[in-house]
Amino acid sequence: MTIDLPTIERLAGMLERSGVAAIEIEEAGQSLKLVMDRPIAAAPARAASASAVDDASVTAKADIAGHFLAAHPWRAKPFVEPGQRIEAGAIIGLVKVGLIYAPVVAPAAGIVDTVIAETGALVGYGSPVARIRPVAA
Amino acid sequence: MIEILSVTGPASVQDLGRFDQVRFGVGTSGAMDDVALRAGNILLGNDENAAGIEIPMTPFKLRFGRDTAFALTGADVEAEIAGRTIPPWWRTQARAGDVLTLKAMPRGARSYLTVSGGIDVPIVLGSRSTQFRGEFGGLHGRPLQVGDILPCASWSVTIRDLGIEPAEITLARSSAAADETTVRVVIAGEYDGFDAATQQLFWQSSWKITPQSNRYGYRLQGPEVKPTVPIEKRSHGIVPGVIQIPPNGQPIIQMRDAQTSGGYPKIATVISADLWRVGQARLGSRLRFEQTSYADALAAETEKSAYLDRIRASVRLVEECLT
Amino acid sequence: MTASDRPRISLLGTSALLFEAPGAFDLPHQRRIWSLAATASKWPGIREAIPGITNLMLTFETPPRELDSLIAALNAGWDEADGLMIGGREIRLPVIYGGEIGLCLQDVADYSGLSVDDVVSIHAAPLYTVFALGSHPGYCYLGGMDPRITMPRRQTPLQRSAGGSVSIGGSQTGVSASPGPSGWHAIGHTTWTFFDPSWQTPAALAPGDTIRFEIERVIR
Structure with missing residues (x-):
């Protein structure tokens, strides 16, 4: 998986619905931290x-x-x-x-x-x- | 098609330049801020070498003859089309008959107008850039005048408004003072012809950009920097970025319309990754030189390409997200 | 062998490199430069090899990662370079010496301690060889000027000098193909078309061609 914008948007939606404050994922050469x-x-x-x-x-x-x-x-x-x-x-x-x-x-x-x-x-x-x-x- | 309604200063059609005619004495010409021209073309999905209009002074006004997507990059300009304000480094859509006005240039020295498909003047000796000295290329080899009609190769696409981060922000380098631009240079052939104290003077001075600075060269003013003994070279090839020291000790940075050869001693060369910063430095502002190695100059080139790669990828991504 | 017997190689930023041959400003050295240019223009990564006056600029298609091998190749190329004989054309150029365009004729006479007539006859005497093209479209650098009429370049270059100016800069002479800035001293002018971008080869003259100046008139 590559971290592209649609993915980030999907993740942001998941965060919002689940009430989780933050998520951090790492792929080869990429890392992403989403904070509400x-x-x-x-x-x-x-x-x-x-x-x-x-x-x-x-x-x-x-x-x-x-x-x-x-x-x-x-x-x-x-x-x-x-x-x-x-x-x-x-x-x-x-x-x-x-x-x-x-x-x-x-x-x-x-x-x-x-x-x-x-x-x-x-x-x-x-x-x-x-x-x-x-x-x- | 575009009609020029008002022009101040030598605006001209430029692409990235004419790079393989130096053996006939033909200089490169091309956009003084190549990063801005490329960025504008990327915003519009053009070939990065598509020709645009380099606008060094305001007010500047033109009318679009048909629906055309266009972008403004380079210097910060207060621009308006059909009553709408256009933010910096922005692409938008013009309707047939719309008048674009560049009212003021509060930051930077050259604005670039790019259009979907590019300005479609004939290719002369491999480029659409205006060669002022040779009086060819661009529109009849001369600066734009009121009433000029510029053909556009635009296809009728409708695009949504979109901006990108100006290169000056992404590629910012720490500067000592406001209104001072620091550029990296690699020392050149005659550097050792200056004694240590004079070399220090060159590095430590804040050089004033005189009003005699233009697309041919930037003439600087500051303390006299003179070689230990006068140096008179046999004429040899030079490139944009070369800093010559004429006998008066006041440096001249060769720019896009510079001669292809010279004989004044050369103290250093502005690296090509930073030449756009000189092109955006305003008359009366100041320049400072920072010594760098050939390897670091190549790394700076890579950093500049990476910025453009990121823009290209981001524009494509946003395009996909929003459609 | 001393350092001054070896070529000087210096950088022009990351876009070009300058090779300066040791030795005199003469035709045998220039012929070796033409030969080295012909060789180097075929090297990978080299966009153009542009002869100057006993020197050569190489512009890069892409800047080389490291320069050592290129420098070694240039040095070896110079040592191996036989003089390239170019059987050029001979051009006769009528010149009006002095006058409004050749304003510096008197200055050159004063500087050299010669009369205006002497400067003109000394300048018009040799069969000049086009050593290199450069400066601006179609401009030719000529070899063969009599050193008696040498005059250092200007302290500050002129913003504009006329097209067709015949001028002296240091120990070199040349004819400008179009109006523009110049650090040289104009002593006369000619009317001739040196450059046309619509020609197959845009410059009328090429290295190896020869020029003879004919004194059309001297305006004192």
């Missing part, structure tokens, strides 16, 4: 309370597992800040996987309510990254 990130575990609760306030809000989700970056490493300013008006497809942040920076994009136009994920935190496939209150275009 606490702030992320706590995040859904915050997200849930936000949605209780505003049922119409939408969630921007990561579509790949990796570390969240609210700003590009070359930029001091984050991609979005709460209260900011954004268009559908706007970049909310980046998920860093190896040398790749995959964008997390806004599913709809609106006002940024909360950026849930913190810079450096591990996010998984489908992890909520930000909540957006849609505004009719």
Whole structure:
């Protein structure tokens, strides 16, 4: 077996479901340590309370597992800040996987309510990254 | 096809260079930051040698004539297309008629625009790079002008936005000061023609990059570094990276458009693994030289290739994960 | 045998290596360089073997892991190299000496202590041999200049000198094929096409060809 991204995602899913805090595996020439990130575990609760306030809000989700970056490493300013008006497809942040920076994009136009994920935190496939209150275009 | 709407400074079409015509006096040309050009091409699934546009100054503006996937790598630029901001080292999709604007360059010295399939100018003597001195290659052998139309070999693929980590971050080397770039050099033929104190001066100085620095060469300013006795060499071949010491004692680093031969004494050569760092060093900023061995220079080359290999593998992997 | 009898071999980073032959700047030595270039260009891993003035640059396709065997091969190759006789063409080049392009004619006269007319006749007298191509596309380095009109290269190279400039740098002379930076002193100019990338061989002249300068005019 080679440790590829789909494998890592599968393992991350297993960790999440099983409630195990960490897993470490070693293959020839490769080693992998997956640790469940606490702030992320706590995040859904915050997200849930936000949605209780505003049922119409939408969630921007990561579509790949990796570390969240609210700003590009070359930029001091984050991609979005709460209260900011954004268009559908706007970049909310980046998920860093190896040398790749995959964008997390806004599913709809609106006002940024909360950026849930913190810079450096591990996010998984489908992890909520930000909540957006849609505004009719 | 691409139409140039606004250009500042000598922007040009470059691939990796023209490497086997030196015996006719033809220099290599090619991207000053070869790592950035390769990375852009990797992002787009192009051949790494596909030609792109090297943009040394902003503002720069162009219009895409048709739907085209493109990437921006190299210097950090504040770029916008159709109202969207483009992050550094990024690929995205342009729609026919979209205008791309590079507004400012807060970091680095050269931005690279690569397009899906590459800029399709004719191959001249084995390369698409602009040979300024010979006035061939690139687009009519000259810098780009407003109104120029550049053909693209793009196929109509739609790609999703994706970024990669800039080489400057992955291949970072500890630098003494901000606005100072340290590059590794291997000593050259006339190093021993300088006495020990002068050699120390060369290593310990923080060299200022003068405004007379360009694709031909970087002219540096600092303490006078002169050989013990004046050295006048018979003309011999030189390559980009060679640091010559003309009689005024102020070093000149030969760059991509340098002459293929010279006769000034050579104190050292910037290793090819670090030449892109010189290409991204800004006028007015400073350079420092660090001595390295031939073996370590080869290891640095391997490290640079490994970075590009990782990008290639990662892009492929993410492509598979997300489709 | 002293060290100065042996070739000097030095590195140009990891992309090339420079071989400098011992001995005089003359045709017999240059013929051995041409011979060594012909041999070395066929060695594995060598992209090009580029003759300079009694020296040879080898560029690498891929840099060799270790250099000892390459250095040994170059030394042995030099010792074995017979002069390669190239039966080149003879070209006649009309030159306008002095004037706006040949601005340094007077400087060379002053430096050498000769009159302008003497410098011109001394420069135009020999049958020059194209020793090597280099610098910029189509540029030829010529051997055979009279040492009386030697003039050291510039303290600081010029950012731009004209195409077709006939110039002197140290004990060498040559004609530039296109405008560009130069550390040499221009004493005249010629109109001739030295390079065209659409030609089968892009450079008009090759090592071994000979050139005779014809004095078309002297502008004082």
